[in-house]
Amino acid sequence: xxxxxxxxxxxxxxxxxxxxxxxxxxxxxxxxxxxxxxxxxxxxxxxxxxxxxxxxxxxxxxxxxxxxxxxxxxxxxxxxxxxxxxxxxxxxxxxxxxxxxxxxxxxxxxxxxxxxxxxxxxxxxxxxxxxxxxxxxxxxxxxxxxxxxxxxxxxxxxxxxxxxxxxxxxxxxxxxxxxxxxxxxxxxxxxxxxxxxxxxxxxxxxxxxxxxxxxxxxxxxxxxxxxxxxxxxxxxxxxxxxxxxxxxxxxxxxxxxxxxxxxxxxxxxxxxxxxxxxxxxxxxxxxxxxxxxxxxxxxxxxxxxxxxxxxxxxxxxxxxxxxxxxxxxxxxxxxxxxxxxxxxxxxxxxxxxxxxxxxxxxxxxxxxx
Numbered sequence: 001x002x003x004x005x006x007x008x009x010x011x012x013x014x015x016x017x018x019x020x021x022x023x024x025x026x027x028x029x030x031x032x033x034x035x036x037x038x039x040x041x042x043x044x045x046x047x048x049x050x051x052x053x054x055x056x057x058x059x060x061x062x063x064x065x066x067x068x069x070x071x072x073x074x075x076x077x078x079x080x081x082x083x084x085x086x087x088x089x090x091x092x093x094x095x096x097x098x099x100x101x102x103x104x105x106x107x108x109x110x111x112x113x114x115x116x117x118x119x120x121x122x123x124x125x126x127x128x129x130x131x132x133x134x135x136x137x138x139x140x141x142x143x144x145x146x147x148x149x150x151x152x153x154x155x156x157x158x159x160x161x162x163x164x165x166x167x168x169x170x171x172x173x174x175x176x177x178x179x180x181x182x183x184x185x186x187x188x189x190x191x192x193x194x195x196x197x198x199x200x201x202x203x204x205x206x207x208x209x210x211x212x213x214x215x216x217x218x219x220x221x222x223x224x225x226x227x228x229x230x231x232x233x234x235x236x237x238x239x240x241x242x243x244x245x246x247x248x249x250x251x252x253x254x255x256x257x258x259x260x261x262x263x264x265x266x267x268x269x270x271x272x273x274x275x276x277x278x279x280x281x282x283x284x285x286x287x288x289x290x291x292x293x294x295x296x297x298x299x300x301x302x303x304x305x306x307x308x309x310x311x312x313x314x315x316x317x318x319x320x321x322x323x324x325x326x327x328x329x330x331x332x333x334x335x336x337x338x339x340x341x342x343x344x345x346x347x348x349x350x351x352x353x354x355x356x357x358x359x360x361x362x363x364x365x366x367x368x369x
Contacts, residue, residue: 008038008039008042008150009071011027011029011031011039012039012042012067012070012071013071015027015028015029016028016067018063018064018067019056020062020063020064022056022058023058023059023060023061023062023063024051024054024056024057024058024059024063025043025048025056025057025059025063025067026055026056026057027039027040038150041146041150042070042147042150043057044057047059047060047061047063047066048063070147084118084178084181084247084250085118085119085121085178085247086118086121086122086125086178086206087246087247088125090206090242090246090254091121091122091125093242093256094125094176094204094206094256095125095129097234097235097256098204098256098258099202099231099258100129100174100202100204101133102202103173103174103200103201103202105173109136109137109138110130110135110136110137110138110173110174111137111138111140111171111172111173111174111198112126112137112138112139112140112172112173112174112175112176113139113140113141113172113174113175113176113177113193113196114139114140114141114142114156114175114176114177115141115142115163115166115175115177115179115189115192115193115196116142116143116144116163116177116178116179116180116189117141117142117143117148117149117152117156117158118143118145118148118178119148119152120141120152120155120156121178122176122177122178123139123141123152123155123156123176126139126176127139138157139156139157140156140157140158140159140172141156141157141158141159142158142159142160142161142163142166143158143159143160143161144160144161144162144163145160146160163189163192163193164188164189164192166192168192168195168196169196170195170196170197170198170199170201170261171196171198172196172197172198172201173197173198173200173201173202174201174202174203174204175193175194175196175197175201175202175203175204175205176204176205177189177190177193177203177204177205177206178205178206179193179205179206179207181207181208181247181250181252181254184210184218184220184221186205186207186208187207187211187220187221187223187224188220189205190203190205190207190224190257190259191220191223191224191227193205194227194259194261194262195262197259197260197261197262198261199261199263199264200261200264201260201261202258202259202260202261203257203258203259203260204256204257204258205256205257205258205259206254206255206256206257207254207255207256207257208252208253208254208255209241209252209253209254209255211224211225211228211257212225212235212236212237212255213225213327214323214327214335224257225335226334226335226336227259227265228257228258228259229332229333229334229335230260230265230268230274230334231258231259231260232255232256232257232258232259233332235255235256235257235258236255236330236332237330238330239330240255240256241253241254241255242254242255269336274334274337275337275340278333278334278336278337278340278341279337279340279341279344281331281333282319282322282323282326282333282341282344283344283348285322285325285326285331285333286322289322289325292322292325295318295321296318296345296349299314299315299318299349299350300349300350302314303315303350304350311346311350312342312346315342315345315346315350316342318345319338319341319342319345320338323335323338
């Protein structure tokens with residue numbers, strides 16, 4: 001078999017002779033040296049040891065299970081690189097519920113990046129989507145696992161690397177990613193990947209749900225919450241979550257996270273439209289809550305008393321408790337504008353207090369990123 005017709009998956013599906021009793025594997029087709037070296041490296045990786053005398057690879061255990069594992073998801077049984085291939089119905093949610101088809105790079109091909117290629121499932125789903133839509137694209141990928149790289153590089157341009165150590169190049173129109181789920185590694189990968197977006201690019205990631213609840217003490221999740229709330233609010237509540245059994249081997253709820261490029265994000269946050277929307281959303285939520293509306297009126301009356309102290313802190317406390325209530329009810333208001341919300345509350349509902357709200361507010365009103 002020449003390199004032009006060689007396919008790793010085909011060899012592992014039809015080109016291996018497995019002797020379960022002897023715990024051995026032999027390669028049936030004649031491969032050129034480069035192709036054979038690739039197959040041998042994978043067999044070695046899953047525990048096979050070459051015997052020159054017998055011309056087979058021996059395993060400590062029956063090898064069929066390990067071969068099936070290679071074909072199933074392309075990694076070690078221990079899954080030390082946190083590989084959980086994306087199921088098709090997660091892709092269907094990406095296709096139907098995100099603005100993935102709003103990217104128009106003009107006459108040139110769409111530049112696509114998959115920072116954690118795994119078995120290439122996201123790349124394959126996107127390829128089929130692009131073919132149906134007549135979208136021309138070029139896809140680059142990275143993976144830290146050499147086995148995944150070996151299994152994907154026949155079809156995709158994949159580089160073996162720790163993505164977090166790759167220098168950002170902001171050229172990609174679309175980033176599709178299913179990053180490692182362990183701890184907050186996924187957040188590190190997403191924040192790093194955002195730096196690879198072109199000016200009007202978009203990032204769509206499959207993630208655990210930990211970041212969807214604002215936590216002032218958790219810097220990384222707080223940062224992602226602040227960045228994603230603009231485009232991802234519909235995926236930040238239980239109704240938008242994928243169930244715990246979605247990913248085989250990972251019993252956690254997952255969701256989608258959507259980010260714009262850093263430049264577009266900053267432009268939006270600097271716009272009066274964004275400020276007005278945050279202030280309006282907060283006012284609407286409070287006005288529609290009998291409890292919070294009553295608290296607001298009580299606060300205004302209390303602050304109108306001559307000599308009322310700690311005005312800023314009292315207004316800030318009210319805003320914070322209201323934002324917490326909103327989040328508990330699935331209403332996510334961008335905390336980047338918390339200063340503007342506090343200022344609007346003071347000026348609109350506590351205007352009888354003769355005090356200019358300071359620009360530098362307390363720690364509890366600090367920006368979320």
